[in-house]
Amino acid sequence: MCRCGHLPYARPRTWRCASGVVEEGSTRRKDCGSGDGMPDGRGVNPHALRQGAMDNGQPEVQHRLDGAGEGRRWGCLRTRVIAKALATALAALFIGCIPGRPYAQPPRVPQSLAIPAGSLREALDALASASGTTLLYSPDLVAGKTTSGLSGRYAPGEALRLLLRGSGLEARDAGDATFTLRPAPAANGPGSASQATRRQLSAPVQVRDLETIELGGMTITGTRIRGGVTPSPVITISAENTREEGFSDLGDVIRSVPQNFSGGQNPGVPSLGYSGAGIHNQNVTGGSALNLRGLGPDATLTLLNGRRMAYGGMAQAVDIDAIPVEAVDRIEILLDGASAIYGSDAVGGVGNVILKRDFDDVVIGVSFGGASDGGMATREYTATAGSTWGGGGLITTFKNARADPIYVRQRDYASVMRDPTTLYPGINLKSAVASMHQAVGAVAEMTMDAMMSRRDQLYNVASPDGWINRVNSETTTKFAAPGVRFFLPNDWTLALSATRGTSEHIQYQRRDTAKTGDSTLSVHDCLCNKSTVYEVGADGALFELPGGEARVAVGAGYRRNEYLHFNHLTGTPTTGGKEGSRFAYIEADLPVFGKPDDIGDGNRLSITAALRGEDYDSFGGVILPKLGLIYGPSADLTLKASWGKSFKGPTLRQRHLAPYVMLAPPAYFGGTGYAADATILADGGGNRDLGPERARTWTASLAFHPDSIPGLDVEVTWYDIDYTDRALEPITNFSEALSNPIYAQFIEHAPTPATLDERISDAATFHNFVGAPYDPANVAALVNLQHTNVARQEIRGVGLSGAYRFNIGDGSISLRGSAIWLDSTQQNTDLQVPFDLAGTLSNPPKFGCRLGGVWTKGRWTMSAFVNHKGGVRNLPRDEKTASFTTLDAALRFATTASANVLPGLELTIAGQNLFNRVPPPTTPWLPAYAPPYDATNYSAVGRFLSISLSKQW
Structure with a gap:
């Protein structure tokens, strides 16, 4: 009995190759070229189908197996198709015996992925191997393209979308953990799946119009909703940008x-x-x-x-x-x-x-x-x-x-x-x-x-x-x-x-x-x-709108x-x-x-x-x-x-800074025309109000x-x-406090003794710059410096x-x-x-x-x-x-x-x-x-x- 690493297809499909036609489930292995392997004329490079070397130097389509034996590969695929069909029939029979239980496809559980920046083709291969998904695309389609990589906990589809940002490509879900890659159509609107692939993380100072989200750590900038969008501009500076520009610290x-x-x-x-x-x-x-x-x-x-x-x-x-x-x-x-x-x-x-x-x-x-x-x-x-x-x-x-x-x-x-x-x-x-x-x-x-x-x-x-x-x-x-x-x-x-x-x-x-x-x-x-x-939070979907889930x-x-x-x-x-x-x-x-x-x-x-x-x-x-x-x-x-x-x-400093009062002559604050023994009391420091x-x-x-x-x-x-x-x-200029009318609202003329006593009792320090004892009767004005x-x-x-x-x-x-x-x-x-x-x-x-x-x-x-x-x-x-x-x-x-x-x-x-x-x-x-x-x-x-x-x- 042969063992297959993954079943790539769930329905019969014909693949057009340079040397002929290979049908899914066929026991015959055809030598396919790399230029036209997909039904729409594109080549093939999936997880379960990869290019190998033939004796004549031409690439071939092979099925990746855990078992050995070249001639058993397509037979193994046929076996897996039959096995899955039987399993599906049994599951349907079992579900049908349970009233009211709807059919549900297996969830695509997010998993930990760490794919470095670099070649897009290498990144796609790494994603396919790590997630067990099948990716179908022409090698020419990704030639010379790069990706900013990703690191976090993602479902395969989300990870693929992130890897394709800025590449001009989109991924289409073909079912059964299979995705096909193709150029993004020009008709897609902003925020669509294809449009999202166009966003580049590689720009050092780039504004993104979609969500900024890492599903694994649920780190979201601009919104707390998973998969949500933010109407605010966001600059993204990736680790690759930092290395490219030679920066050694976040400062x-x-x-x-x-x-x-x-x-x-x-x-x-x-x-x-x-x-x-x-x-x-x-x-x-x-x-x-x-x-x-x-x-x-x-x-x-x-x-x-x-x-x-x-x-x-x-x-x-x-x-x-x-x-x-x-x-x-x-x-x-x-x-x-x-x-x-x-x-x-x-x-x-x-x-x-x-x-x-x-x-x-x-x-x-x-x-x-x-x-x-x-x-x-x-x-x-x-x-x-x-x-x-x-x-x-x-x-x-x-x-x-x-x-x-x-x-x-x-x-x-x-x-x-x-x-x-x-x-x-x-x-x-x-x-x-x-x-x-x-x-x-x-x-x-x-x-x-x-x-x-x-x-x-x-x-x-x-x-x-x-x-x-x-x-x-x-x-x-x-x-x-x-x-x-x-x-x-x-x-x-x-x-x-x-x-x-x-x-x-x-x-x-x-x-x-x-x-x-x-x-x-x-x-x-x-x-x-x-x-x-300390924080507790929840998020999820409420109901369906014409544009998607609310x-x-x-x-x-x-x-x-x-x-x-x-x-x-x-x-x-x-x-x-x-x-x-x-x-x-x-x-x-x-x-x-x-x-x-x-x-x-x-x-x-x-x-x-x-x-x-x-x-x-x-x-x-x-x-x-x-x-x-x-x-x-x-x-x-x-x-x-x-x-x-x-x-x-x-700030706590602004509120709790030690209060002080100082007694000074009017000239210190720009005052003129005051009595010879007149003084000014100023209070400053923190303000708890x-x-x-x-x-x-x-x-x-x-x-x-x-x-x-x-x-x-x-x-x-x-x-x-x-x-x-x-x-x-x-009062930013003490020398104009009494002379400049813009400061008038912070000056209290002829303050009462009770007010002065209150300010002095609240102060931690008292500074006397007049050379004479404090006398409340001589205080002509109270200046607020708080x-x-x-x-x-x-x-x-x-x-x-x-x-x-x-x-x-x-x-x-x-x-x-x-x-x-x-x-x-x-x-x-x-x-x-x-x-x-x-x-x-x-x-x-x-x-x-x-x-x-x-x-x-x-x-x-x-x-x-x-x-x-x-x-x-x-x-x-x-x-x-x-x-x-x-x-x-x-x-x-x-x-x-x-x-x-x-x-x-x-x-x-x-x-x-x-x-x-x-x-x-x-x-x-x-x-x-x-x-x-x-x-x-x-x-x-x-x-x-x-x-x-x-x-x-």
Whole structure:
């Protein structure tokens, strides 16, 4: 008795071959050519049918067998056909004896797959072998095509759809675990199965108009509904993009995205607030935080596999660079407000870092680099190992990266500053991540993601009169996120999850005095953050609409944040607080018409809706709606629009910062005409009555993806954000507090003694600058310096993203890029005239772009990208900087683990800013301490060259 690995066909079928006709079930084996093996003229290359070598050198069609014997193969196939027919008859008889039991086909159970990027043909073979499916296609159809690969838990059909994205091909389900491949018809509408195959994951800055979903980990960006769609634009940067462009960490990756502002928490930004743009625009931890459209690192939500990480430092920033890039499958950036989906902080958008799954290799890597002008000497060592088993898998990554500081003596344009001031800190990062999943039959899947990192930072600030502040900091980040998902009847799932994150930033600041030679420890603080989240959620189908199933996701949970600023010199906390919130949400995806598998005129309409409610211990509740629309008038166009409300809760530092009062003469606040003994009392610090910052967002986009030009995708996006109730210290210029009418609402003239006593009793410290005892009778005015919900920002602009991939010879070229035009203004008080943010010092430029291409041929990959940032205005001095344009390039040589020569080897030579452009000069507001350029937009690194080598086993 012979054994067949798989029965490829369930019904008689005739295959036309170059040398004749072979009927299914026939005992005769025909020698078929590779050019016309399918009924419609295409060749054959399935899992159960593969090409072999004949004595005459011509390919043949063979059946893959577990048993031996060349002449028994077609007989075995006939036996299997007969056996299946008998089994089907018996099953039908049995089912017919059970009243009311409908016939159901065996479910296509998702399974763990890990298929690397590269040749599409090799990827299809790997999918067929791993999933036991049959794929029918002509070898010519996939020749020269590549895929971005996949890693996760997928049903075979979904995995095939993802592998075919950007190839111009579609898969048609022929039944019985058999799929045929063919060119995607031009008539299919946006969002259909064939249209979905056109989306490319290979674009570094590419907007996708369909869902962003990994079924295994249920990591979804922009929607919580499995298979749902998002009306918001999403940038996808895959691991292959990162390797192609020579990036070694996620900080470099996000700084290359034009929609992200490199100010805020960023190692290139001056520390101790010397950038002149407030506490939210300085380097505290040495990490890198997303800061979409310059709204602040606390207004962009950062997730790891869809879970929240703990805040770092003091401004609710999340260090995305703590995640080792070697463990990352892709990062997806949602360019729209999404608080109705994810809750607080998602005002500017959401960054979701998705880890690799089912990694079954060991990779060791080293990298060395440095700046050609000196400094930034880097050494990186990485190790990644993974394993898969029945229904589960584990991946672990460890990274040790060191970078030397850049001193002002190493840059001529910074000679005005005193050595050993650093322009870029020295950093030592140790980071480890682990991700595991395990299926429990077809009942449930358990997951566990964990990460730990420690970042040591060193920077110096030297004054002209001789003292030097030497700052060392240690930031330890921990993250653990267990979860379980139950697979319920009728395609419903129930998920339970918990997340625990901590960030402990310990800072040592020592002041060296040149005149005396003294060295004094002046600061020893801990900025400690903790985050805990518990959540339960379910999703599934409700009913059928003309366009498909109406699906819904519902959930509820609890989140708790803790913040403590502890002074180790005094042994007492200076700031601290806790806050809990309860939340519930519902989201719906309604496909009104145009089923994804229809082949017609391409018309498709989907409506999405979400509603979330949160109740905080401090300021109470918020209700957040979001509505979206996706319309495909033809196969070549997709229109999307969304409207929603988002919010950001006040930081615990803003609410719990130790309150203080100070007594000063009126002249200190710009007052004139007061009595000689008059005084002014000002109170500042935290404000426990702060409410949430609120935003209304509009987004609309038009995507052009012509079927007549496979591989081309272009999308233009318009956005408008009205961001109100921003919390800040409203009087930004103390010397005008009493003279400038825009501050009138924060001045209380002739305050009562009871009011003054209340402010003084609430204060932790009292500062007297008048040289006389406090007398309430002499206080002429009370000045409010506390954080207040008063500012308003308006942000609007246009974004353009595109990619075009085509074959050239036996290689391929991928052209891709993104550009943004931004206009934003701010109004600190109701009486103030709005002033510009975008295009001014320490804010995003009005225009930025990154354009380039990648050429791939065999084992070689070469990329080149141009980065451009417009100039910014220094408003106090009425000067504008020049623009800043740089060129990045990388050359990579890589072999597969199964290659005969140098297996599993990857060598990359990369360079950033190859022409060594120096940052455009400007006059800083503190010339002795701040660098003479805008460090939030332009880098002091200069030309940076690196070489990386890795080996895979």
